[in-house]
Amino acid sequence: MAITVPNGQWVVFGDSHTASTGDAATTTLQNRCMDSYHFWASYYLDGGLTQVYNAGINGNTSAQALARIDADVIAKLPNGGLCTVMLGTNDIIQGVTLATFQANMQAIVAALVANRIVPVLLTIPPLGTPGTNPVTFSPSGSAVTRTAAHLLMQTQINDWLLTWGRANGLVAVDLTTVLTNPADATYLTNYSFDGVHAMPIGKRAIGKALATALEPYVKSAKPILATSNVDTSIINANPLMLTNNGVLPSGxxxxxxxxxxxxxxxxxxxxxxxxxxxxxxxxxxxxxxxxxxxxxxxxxxxxxxxxxxxxxxxxxxxxxxxxxxxxxxxxxxxxxxxxxxxxxxxxxxxxxxxxxxxxxxxxxxxxxxxxxxxxxxxxxxxxxxxxxxxxxx
Incomplete structure (x- = not known):
């Protein structure tokens, strides 16, 4: 399919990786950039995408996300737009089969395409806390030992997302290289506090990888931060503090x-x-x-x-x-x-x-x-x- 996002409208869709601060139904970017990879993607794209809804819900599997796609994504983008999808971590934790996950993701993509929404797939981050042996992760505060089945399912999900997505003309973003220690398939040092969720440095790495993948298709609009004191869309005077008395900026x-x-x-x-x-x-x-x-x-x-x-x-x-x-x-x-x-x-x-x-x-x-x-x-x-x-x- 052709990748074009003429209106720049964007919904982020997924589980706690996307929900970030746990606010599942905010209409804003998450307030603190370090809690949100989607903020950093927008930052690196110079405001070329406008997030209109955060459709991340903690603990969601692909089936739960599919069940709410009409209300949480399609209804938010009535004129089409772009939807980034990051799902699969909870499918692994809850023992969902690969075939079921694949069917749910295919249904999600089909629903988005049918409504003029461009799907962008993200592989799922690592499961594993750096430095643990045996490797553990803590999805809800208590440590769980990562099994060979967990690791196999994650590899299969990520390989399939990249192969199937790209074969169908989708942008599919591989996060493995920016988050994962190849020695033991855990997070890079200081990239996660629980072996499941990315910390600020990891969120920024995800955002940059997503922005790099989308840059050829997205036109920069208004940078998030002021680049000039003369910009009619900025409604506070002297944003760069260029006029001042040495103690306080003018105004x-x-x-x-x-x-x-x-x-x-x-x-x-x-x-x-x-x-x-x-x-x-x-x-x-x-x-x-x-x-x-x-x-x-x-x-x-x-x-x-x-x-x-x-x-x-x-x-x-x-x-x-x-x-x-x-x-x-x-x-x-x-x-x-x-x-x-x-x-x-x-x-x-x-x-x-x-x-x-x-x-x-x-x-x-x-x-x-x-x-x-x-x-x-x-x-x-x-x-x-x-x-x-x-x-x-």
Whole structure:
């Protein structure tokens, strides 16, 4: 079949590998990129695909997915589009036969094609925790010893997905080479916490492999992060923070009774300039930008940014980035608690619908997590840049 996705509409379909954070019926990309391979695919494709629904449900077999394809995929893409399908892990765990799995997948593909939806098949990730002997995996918290039957079924499923899919003109993405240690067919070191599900580095590898496979067929649209301060689809001023007074970007202000020590400067790895915060009295201190340039009630918008945090995780602190509207009382349109991490730069993407357009603002603060009870200390810092709000509708 010809691979064309003229409208860029995309549903991700599968089990917990796709559900990521366990939210089976969200209409947004998963909020934190490290929880979602589909975010990274969209990131590497420069926004060429727009995810309209996450149809991943934890624990689903191919039969359970087939039973809900009309409601969870076809109904979400009434004008056609693209659907990535990653299924098979739970079929292995539950002892489903290869023939049954194949029949279910053929029915899924047939239903998608009949409704002008392009199927893209992904092989299933490894089963096996690195360094275990005998090899184990923990699908629901308790360790299970991987058997020869498990390994054989996984190999058969993946070989069939690639062979059958490509023979029928489908894009079939082989994840084995980007996730698997060939010595024992477990995950690569640090790629999984339970031998079943990929960790952030693994999710990013899946997304990049998927994007590479789809790149010839997908036209880049709007990059997730700002590339310029002049872009009519971006509705917050100064996204690259190029105009500033050296302390705060133009259009931003410190607010609240706490204190903030900040500087705006070029930072390696960030486009434009970035806001570096090295001191923060977390009680009520915050940095605010707003109002948005052209937001009205009912608009669907996305909020994305690049960040780096140093030292906050050890103190149990986490940045809180939110988009808020004021219709008399402030309410959250989008709110993201960012888990502080020292492992390089991260990108976050969120979507939401503006319910209160008046005085709509972006709010940045650093607040305690579940164990946090201290302010940032010497050497701790949080950097944010490429702060982008786009109007999607």
């Amino acid at each position: 931003f202000a410190a607010s609240g009774s706490g204190s903030v020590t900040s500087i705006v400067e070029p930072v390696s790895g960030f486009r434009g300039e970035a806001l570096r915060v090295s001191g923060w009295s977390r009680a009520t201190a915050r940095i605010i930008q707003g109002p948005l340039l052209s937001a009205v009630t009912g608009d669907r918008v996305s909020l994305s940014f690049r960040y780096r945090a140093v030292g906050l995780q050890a103190r149990g602190l986490r940045p809180n980035i939110s988009l808020r509207g004021n219709g008399g009382t402030f309410s959250y349109i989008i709110q993201q608690w960012v888990e502080a991490d020292t492992d390089g730069d991260h990108v976050v993407y969120m979507e939401g619908v503006i319910t209160q357009a008046s005085v709509t603002q972006i709010r940045i603060s650093i607040e305690p997590g579940s164990s946090g009870n201290s302010d940032p200390g010497a050497g701790d810092e949080f950097i944010i840049g490429e702060l982008t709000v786009r109007k999607l509708t």
